[in-house]
Amino acid sequence: MSTLFERFLDPTNRADPYSLFAELRRQPVCPQADGTYVVGTHAEIDRLMHDPRISSDDLPDPQHFRWTGRPITDLIIRPVRAEIRKRHRPFIFRDPPDHDALRSRVMRALSVERVRGMRATTERLTGELIDKLSGQTRIDLVAAVSYPLPVTVICHLLGVPPEDEARFHGWATQLATALEPNQRGDEETQAKNEETFGEIADYIQDLVKAKRREPQDDILSDLAAGDESQRMNDYDLIATAVLLLVAGHETTVNLITNGVLTLLRFPEQLERLRREPEIAPRLIEELLRYEPPVQYRTRLALADIPIAGTTIPEGAPVVLLIASGNRDPARFTDPDRFDPDRRDNRHLGFGGGLHYCVGAPLARIEAEIALVALSRRLREPRLLADPPPYRQGASLRGPSALPLAIGGVEQS
């Protein structure tokens, strides 16, 4: 008999994980057979996100790997690999104090002005992607718009030359599995990720050198600037760039795709968005609550934490099930209803506390521009499969394709 959380992880439940949550929330903090604690209620998730006894440094500990009996592997290759991986931990897998220093640099580089400045480019790119659909009647929204838009935007912000963007697409897809807790454990994925990481690391190192020689108005130039005593070391630079690429990409793909899917399931909301694009910001907040692109994050308890009648013991992995907290009736009235007019919508879609999404303003802009443009320009869009096929990941959850029938494309 599998636990509720195992059922949630099971790909056959990917299309509708939400029906499992009501039962799961009956016990706010659920111990699992493997020692993990799953937290599914809004108040407790919010509380743990702000609890200093909760660590984000939860990458698999090499000490927990099984011995292979091959001394070279066990005593040399693995520890060296583990050390390399540890040094390349991006700041979402780190705790203060070093987390804070890295994050504040990224926050400065991802400034309000810079993000706002991406509006026009994002609008132009969206327009071009939709233009390409003209003459077609059957499209896959993911391949046509949701996927290419965010990667192009983030490459633009980072300062990746346009001719190299295609390579980034492939890397981003592979490395997203490293952010996927239920995939990153298996050896094959790890080997593939390490290979990909090697390629992207080499590429970024070269790019950083170029940015140092000739700084430009982009994030990598900002992060690479300064003399050696102050600036980020190269490990952190690579880790940060990869993180921005992957986290700034995969999640936004899901946000846009989930958005179109949801709007097609509630056609009156699609019609409303078409007529009143000014509702987009609130609609997107509701989307982040209703279909959050990141469904859960994992943490580690550094001390015994008594909470909601249970004590999470020191050393236990903790799963913060954002998607369930977002549907918690104790926090949201009529939580399973998609209601863009919802007031006081304190969803957990961007996380909370120390690790609140640094890319939130960018994600909001991208989703707003894409959804408004799609609602206006796709003529008579219709879902060809409901539910659509989903990607493997349970945490970064989203359709792998969104086949649509359209009656054409309006001129922009």
Place this chain on the structure above:
Amino acid sequence: MSEAPGRVVIVGASLAGLSAAKALRTEGFSGSLVLAGDEPHLPYDRPPLSKQALRGLTSADTTLPQPADLDLEFRLGVPATGLDRAERTVILADGSRLAFDRCLVATGARARPWPNSAEAALDGVFTLRTRDDAERIAARLRDRPGRVVLVGGGFISFEVASVCREMDIPVTVLVRDSLPLAGAVGAPLGSFVAEVARGAGVDLRLDAAIARMQGDARGRLAGLVLEDGDRIETACLVVAIGAERNTAWLDGAGLATDRNGLRCDRFCRALGADGTPADGIFAAGDVAHWPNPHDGGALVAVEHWGNAVAQARTAARNMLAGDAAALVPHDHLPDFWSQQFGLTIKLVGLAAGSDAFAVVRGSMEERRFLAVFGKAGRTVASASVDSARWLPAYRAAILEGAPFPPLPGGVDAPARVAMQSLEEPTR
């Protein structure tokens, strides 16, 4: 309580006043709503006045946002001069009378003036409480005044000193006590702020008091002499020695007013001189003096932004409550923030009167830490410097009355938590 109100008068065009108006409408009040204020401005936000406003933020930037459908009648630029409880009327300085079914007293506080009125009248001697005050000081700072002197050891002094240092203006802070802020946040944090200020180039004088100010022939401030005989040359001095509550207009109304403000009960109902709730009269914000459940019901006046908003909302709900059973208590755990010398300091809970202190995350050396305050073995307050993201966990610990120090272990904790005992500050 009586019939549903048709007319509500709010006295005080402040954060508390406007918050109450918004809350009344949100709670469904559809009657007439009047907001009277002595300043000519629409309600504005005060926290920026000692910070960004001194560096060129324009007045309009501090105006508090108002929903378009608030349907609120403003009576601005006319102070209230009296309240007639029998007639249920507020009297304004221009002689007009505002009849009410419910009245909210939100007249706040004013800057405590310099006690020597001749010195206070010198050109170049300022207080900082209103938007006009901030504009006058900002204009003086733009003229590069030479040395600026701050009198008082509170957060306002250090915030203004911080702005001056950012503008590369020499600045002296005069503190009467042996440490700044010790009464409010304890000696360790007071010493920390002192050290940060000194590191930023502030000439901080402790145990310092002004013997006299000196003016020139044209009535302009020229300098001052300290009690120890030191002379400081200055043409710009800001008096920041606390606030006085605006209750004078209530004299004769038969309400429980004193220097601590207008007494009210935990439901924000103003009390009459006989100690019973005055019918239909409520209070919120800096002017209110209320029993705080987080301090064993001790009477406090909390001059913080968050309290003004929370108390106004509670007062609004209770103004519309049909009967006593529908009243909700004001149960706000005080909190506030300050920005100075590039640091953001936040405090939650009541640190005054605590007996123990410990840094539990980060370190003072790094200027990035979180500290907790204990009283009789319980956690009563927490302060953060550039680490506010942990504060909600500590707020919860305070509300639970967690043992001191709370939340042991975890991220970024010192190898050994050093607990310091705090002496009761003497005044």
